[in-house]
Amino acid sequence: MRVLVIGSGGREHALCWKLAASPLLTKLWCAPGNPGTAAHAENVPIGALDIAALVAFATAHQVDLVVPGPEAPLVAGIADAMEAAGIACCGPSAAAARLEGSKSFTHEICEAAGIPAALWERFDDAEAAREFVRRRGAPIVVKADGLAAGKGVVVAASEAEAEAAIADFMETGSLGEAGRTVVIEECLLGEEVSVFALCDGTTAIPLGSAQDHKRAGDGDTGPNTGGMGAYSPPSALSPGLEAAVMERIIRPALAEMARRGSPFRGILFAGLMLTEDGPKLIEFNVRFGDPECQVILPRLIDDLLPALQAAVDGELANISLRFRPDAALAVVVAARGYPGAYRRHTPIGGVAAASAVPGAVVFHAGTDMRDGQLVSSGGRVLSVVGTAAGLQAAHDAAYAAVDKLNWPDGFCRRDIGWRGLGKGSHAAQV
Ligand code: AMP
Ligand code: GLY
Numbered sequence: 001m002r003v004l005v006i007g008s009g010g011r012e013h014a015l016c017w018k019l020a021a022s023p024l025l026t027k028l029w030c031a032p033g034n035p036g037t038a039a040h041a042e043n044v045p046i047g048a049l050d051i052a053a054l055v056a057f058a059t060a061h062q063v064d065l066v067v068p069g070p071e072a073p074l075v076a077g078i079a080d081a082m083e084a085a086g087i088a089c090c091g092p093s094a095a096a097a098r099l100e101g102s103k104s105f106t107h108e109i110c111e112a113a114g115i116p117a118a119l120w121e122r123f124d125d126a127e128a129a130r131e132f133v134r135r136r137g138a139p140i141v142v143k144a145d146g147l148a149a150g151k152g153v154v155v156a157a158s159e160a161e162a163e164a165a166i167a168d169f170m171e172t173g174s175l176g177e178a179g180r181t182v183v184i185e186e187c188l189l190g191e192e193v194s195v196f197a198l199c200d201g202t203t204a205i206p207l208g209s210a211q212d213h214k215r216a217g218d219g220d221t222g223p224n225t226g227g228m229g230a231y232s233p234p235s236a237l238s239p240g241l242e243a244a245v246m247e248r249i250i251r252p253a254l255a256e257m258a259r260r261g262s263p264f265r266g267i268l269f270a271g272l273m274l275t276e277d278g279p280k281l282i283e284f285n286v287r288f289g290d291p292e293c294q295v296i297l298p299r300l301i302d303d304l305l306p307a308l309q310a311a312v313d314g315e316l317a318n319i320s321l322r323f324r325p326d327a328a329l330a331v332v333v334a335a336r337g338y339p340g341a342y343r344r345h346t347p348i349g350g351v352a353a354a355s356a357v358p359g360a361v362v363f364h365a366g367t368d369m370r371d372g373q374l375v376s377s378g379g380r381v382l383s384v385v386g387t388a389a390g391l392q393a394a395h396d397a398a399y400a401a402v403d404k405l406n407w408p409d410g411f412c413r414r415d416i417g418w419r420g421l422g423k424g425s426h427a428a429q430v
Contacts, residue, residue, distance in 0.1 A: 007069030036364025
């Protein structure tokens, strides 16, 4: 099979790494890719959002399957455009990608399908939003309705903080159109986990689970990021609980999307809070998580490629995916300053030494090659993954590999996996 992966992050490197191991693969491209994907795929210099050029490339090169990594091309309709050109694409249509593109749409689906989620209300008017916050009190969560690259959520500890977020999103317009409408939610308490399912429109099969670490600093402090590390399987999610998530959250959402005439094909990502009253949905995403993908795929025993094809063909009922009992843990190494301002194009050394640590794999995210030297090119730069029998051993392998890196401009959290390891975070111990 001739396959085109779209994107350039650590998730896409992990996808290329896994797909490259498939005996069914005859040719792999990645657009635009990064120096890590170049080891498994031919990188194609087309941006992930240049849909017309991607369709033209896939047509000209007789691509059998397109695998989009990030949400932006899906929300922009890449699956529809590929389908119109007769090319199989393992991702949802723009209509189905609204599950990620609009928070209020997701809430409507949850209500219609009886999916447990936070109580919520949608506001176009800032004064009405403030009034609601005063009535409900803090803690309370203010969210931009549209896509805001992880910057659109404020978990407000006080009413003043919530009102500041309302003013910022709705009146100052700091997020542009994405924040002109907000969703205000009840604040859910518990442990957060991510559950993934591969879907073919009617059938959903489990595609692993993980726990992300969204804050930039040790002890879950500092600003929210795209994810600073993850581990799989998450210790808080028993197999029974995972099955309950499939039955009560994933499958009802799939049925409701099909009922509305926009069946969901591709990877459905449920961000959940494990509350005292059971798992509740925080958000759906319409793609693999990053860095969750990097800890799930190393545990996947079976070939991913036929499963992705079966998702497109509506034949997932015949497929099940097996995972190793091993644990995998990813440490994201980011540019100092991330998620705020940071420098680019600083030289990175030691990747080969890190990759040579037993049980470790280094996935590239924001890297580039300049005059034969690996340099940084983004905020989250590398995902260093350890896979081993047991979470402690996976943690030790990942950090042993991190310590082989030579990148003075980088930083990472030192406490990835702390909940699963039962240690308490570093900051919590201080
Ligand atoms: P989201 O972009 O929707 O994933 O939200 C980012 C983060 O905000 C989540 O990972 C949670 O940690 C937190 N969050 C979002 N919604 C809620 C909620 N209703 N209650 C508590 N925390 C939330
Ligand atoms: N790590 C969270 C995400 O991919 O959205």
